[in-house]
Amino acid sequence: MLDCIEIEPRSEATASVIWLHGLGADGNDFVPIVEELGLPADHGIRFVFPNAPVRPVTINNGMPMRAWYDIKGMAIADKQDAEGIRASAAEIEALIAREAERGVAADHIVLAGFSQGGAIALHAGVRHADALAGIMALSTYLPLAETLADEASDANRGVSIIMAHGSEDPVVPITLGQASRDHLQQAGYDVAWHEYPMQHQVCLPQIAEIGRWLRARLTGS
Template identity: 55%
Template sequence: MSQELLPCVEIETRPNPTHAVIWMHGLGADGHDFEPIVDEFDTEALPPTRFVFPHAPARPVTINGGYVMRAWYDILSQDFAQRREDPAGVIESAARIEALIARENERGVPDGNIVLAGFSQGGAIALHTALRHGKTLAGVLALSTYLPLADTLAAEASDANAATPIFMAHGRDDAVIPHAFAQKSYEQLKSAGYPIEWQTYFVEHGIVLEEVRDIERWLVRVLKA
C-alpha cells in the first residue's frame, strides 16, 4: 500500500485553518470537480477550514472496457447483486487518504477537526476509510454512494468512530448507483449503531441546491470552532 501523497486542490476559507474537509471526487472526475462547492457555502459560519480535493490515481476500469481514468478503485461489474468493487483498490485508496489525514495532523489539524467527504466512488472511500480510522473524526459526508466491502466492516470497524456523525444523501432517480442499493448501505450502518442521517433528493447522479444547503448546515454542526 503506497503512502505517497496524492496531488490535491486546496482552498482555505481563512488563514491558519484549524479544521479540514478531505473531499474525494467520483469516477473519471478529478479534484477540481467539487472545488466550486466551497463558494456555495457560507464560510463565515465555519471555523477556518482547509478544503482538500485530492486527484485519484489513473487506473484501468473494467466496466469501461479497461479504459484508463481517474478512479479510486476498479469497478468489476455492473451487477449490484455481487461485489462490484476491487478490494485491493479500495484498501490502497484508503491508505492514500490516511496519508492526507496524517498531513493535516502535521499542519496542526487534529483528527477530531477533520471531515472525510466524497461523491460516488469518492464517497465509498470516505465511508470505508473513516469507519476504520483509528482516531475519532469530526464526521463523514457520503453523497450518491454506498458502503464498499460491507461484509468486512463488522470485523474491521474502529471503536474510535463508532459515534462519528454520518450524512448520507442520494438521488431518488440515480441510475448509476440505484437509490435502493444505497439505502441498504444506510440501513446496515444504522443497524450497526452509527449516528447516520439519510436524505434523498429529486435528482439523478448529482447534487442539487437543496442538498448543498443541507450539507452546509451539517458541516457547520460538525466542524465546531
C-alpha cells in the first residue's frame, strides 16, 4: 500500500478524493488547496494524497524521484511506459479497495490528479470495475489511449470527467490535453473542459471551478 497523507473530515467520512501529485512532487503538493475549495464545513470528504514510488526517470538523466511512471523522451506521449502506468493504476485500485473497507463505496470516490498523477487518474478511472463519482484530471493527458476501447469499464462509461489545462503549458502541451479530451468524448465520455491563461500549474479560478465540481459530485451542493 502506498504511503499517503490523509485529511479527515470533521464528521464521519462518507466520500473520498484520492488525489495524485505530479512528477517529482509528493503527497503534500495539493494539501493546501483543500481549504480553498469552498467545501461546506460538514462535507464528510476524506482527502487521500498518496506518494508515488521513487524511480529513475529517463528524461531527467535517470535521476531517482517520485514518479508514477517513467518518461522516456521529450514527447511525453511517445514511448510510453505501459508497465509503469499499469503498476501505478494497480496501486490506485488498492487505495480504492481500502476506502471500500472503510465504508466509502466507489460511487462516492473521486480520482484526481495533476500532470502524471492526472494521467494515472484517467487511466485507472475509466477502467475501474465499479462506477466512480468522478475523475478530475489537471494539466494532463490520457495515457495508453489506444487501449481504451478494449479496456474501458462499462460501469464508468457515464462517469463525470473534468479536465483543466493551461493555455501556455510548456510541460504537457495543451494540444495533447485537447487530443485526450477529444478521444474521450469520441468514446462517449462526459468531459467538462476548462482552459486557463497559465503554464503548468493551478490558478484561483480553476480551484474555484473544481471546488464547485467536487461539491456537486460529493456533497450535492
